[in-house]
Amino acid sequence: MNDPDSIKQRIDDNVIPTYSRFDLSLTHGEGSHVFDADGKSYLDFGTGIATACLGHSNPELSAALAEQAGKLTHVSNLYYTEPQGLLAEKLVHMAGGSGKVFFCNSGAEANETLYKLARLRNHEEGQFEILTTLGSFHGRTLAGIAATGQAKVKEGFAPAVEGFRHVPFGDLDATREAISPATGAILVEPIQGESGIHCATPDYLAGLRNLCNERNLLLLLDEVQCGHFRTGKFFGWQTIMSSHPDFSPDACSMAKSLSAGLPMGAVWASEPLQDVLGPGTHGTTFGGTPLVSAHALKALEIIERDDLAKNATEIGGYIGKQIEQLIAAYPSVLREVRGLGLMIGIELSENIKAFTSSKKPVSLQIVNCLHEAGLITIPAGAKVFRLLPPLNISKTEADKCLSIIESVIKKLAS
Numbered sequence: 001m002n003d004p005d006s007i008k009q010r011i012d013d014n015v016i017p018t019y020s021r022f023d024l025s026l027t028h029g030e031g032s033h034v035f036d037a038d039g040k041s042y043l044d045f046g047t048g049i050a051t052a053c054l055g056h057s058n059p060e061l062s063a064a065l066a067e068q069a070g071k072l073t074h075v076s077n078l079y080y081t082e083p084q085g086l087l088a089e090k091l092v093h094m095a096g097g098s099g100k101v102f103f104c105n106s107g108a109e110a111n112e113t114l115y116k117l118a119r120l121r122n123h124e125e126g127q128f129e130i131l132t133t134l135g136s137f138h139g140r141t142l143a144g145i146a147a148t149g150q151a152k153v154k155e156g157f158a159p160a161v162e163g164f165r166h167v168p169f170g171d172l173d174a175t176r177e178a179i180s181p182a183t184g185a186i187l188v189e190p191i192q193g194e195s196g197i198h199c200a201t202p203d204y205l206a207g208l209r210n211l212c213n214e215r216n217l218l219l220l221l222d223e224v225q226c227g228h229f230r231t232g233k234f235f236g237w238q239t240i241m242s243s244h245p246d247f248s249p250d251a252c253s254m255a256k257s258l259s260a261g262l263p264m265g266a267v268w269a270s271e272p273l274q275d276v277l278g279p280g281t282h283g284t285t286f287g288g289t290p291l292v293s294a295h296a297l298k299a300l301e302i303i304e305r306d307d308l309a310k311n312a313t314e315i316g317g318y319i320g321k322q323i324e325q326l327i328a329a330y331p332s333v334l335r336e337v338r339g340l341g342l343m344i345g346i347e348l349s350e351n352i353k354a355f356t357s358s359k360k361p362v363s364l365q366i367v368n369c370l371h372e373a374g375l376i377t378i379p380a381g382a383k384v385f386r387l388l389p390p391l392n393i394s395k396t397e398a399d400k401c402l403s404i405i406e407s408v409i410k411k412l413a414s
């Protein structure tokens with residue numbers, strides 16, 4: 001049953017190859033570990049790209065899921081269901097206590113909701129355009145790749161959806177200059193994830209807020225990867241702007257770990273925008289099903305009860321400091337560490353001798369070496385690998401991750 005070759009072969013033969021998969025066939029998980037078909041254990045510091053935020057096979061989540069599955073799985077948004085309302089209320093509370101939420105299934109779909117919200121709000125003024133940033137990633141739909149500030153995702157898919165232009169991330173002057181009479185909104189990731197963990201500064205986000213206020217533009221934030229307590233507060237912007245308590249975007253998107261590993265996306269829209277998308281303007285069959293909402297509610301309950309936001313800040317800070325020491329010890333391999341809380345990017349030197357014989361990006365090569373050593377991490381761009389562990393990671397597990405990284409780096413440096 002668990003023969004790794006047949007697991008792999010069946011997928012290679014039958015699944016459209018949109019992903020270059022690592023040579024790992026994973027069969028089950030427990031806590032912060034996953035296991036391959038040969039029974040080898042891996043410490044999971046990838047969590048399915050920042051998604052399984054409470055690790056694997058969490059007994060409380062499994063019980064909540066089973067209980068809800070025994071009651072009501074899906075009925076559609078034609079009707080009222082309790083878990084969806086409870087979750088919406090919770091998310092509105094997390095966003096500051098006002099506004100409303102829309103539920104969908106993925107990050108790309110949550111961002112589509114932002115584009116439609118911005119277009120509808122601005123259509124009478126003809127302000128259909130959204131400025132986004134270079135290096136950003138907003139998903140794989142046609143509008144998502146148009147919004148994304150990376151050429152590689154767009155190749156072959158022209159003509160692009162109209163109405164997106166890109167400006168350098170962090171550059172307020174360039175953003176101000178790029179605003180045209182057609183511009184209606186600015187969309188940024190508080191922490192760019194896919195392109196290598198680049199954090200917005202408080203001055204940048206405050207400057208964008210001021211600019212949007214001055215020019216009557218919407219400030220939209222993509223919280224898909226950096227949200228849901230990964231940085232220590234529910235939203236990444238709440239961590240970055242902790243000394244600006246009045247800061248708030250006009251709307252933001254969520255997905256990934258929102259339902260701790262089940263597919264769920266959402267958009268929070270502030271009060272002035274909360275009713276722009278009325279009946280018939282937008283929707284999705286699976287958005288906010290009782291099953292996925294109950295799972296998300298239980299995940300939020302566990303995160304709050306166990307103070308995992310504090311854990312993310314403390315363990316994330318600890319890992320960051322330890323990586324800095326590794327950078328000082330192995331400068332020929334490691335360049336820089338960036339991030340907030342448990343969203344950590346480690347940049348590699350491009351000239352690692354052991355990697356020069358392969359054309360593969362160094363980020364992929366190190367992730368493969370770490371797999372061999374029993375640690376799962378995620379590449380980000382060509383030179384960076386990401387640590388995105390579960391929020392309930394222990395200090396012992398953090399130390400295990402650090403010692404695996406050191407053992408691999410030591411070999412590469414020698």
Ligand SMILES: Cc1ncc(COP(=O)(O)O)c(C=O)c1O
Binds near residue numbers: 049107140193194225
């Ligand atoms: C910041 C950001 N936005 C949007 C997306 C797209 O999310 P999904 O893959 O759920 O469509 C991602 C996925 O990596 C992301 O990191």
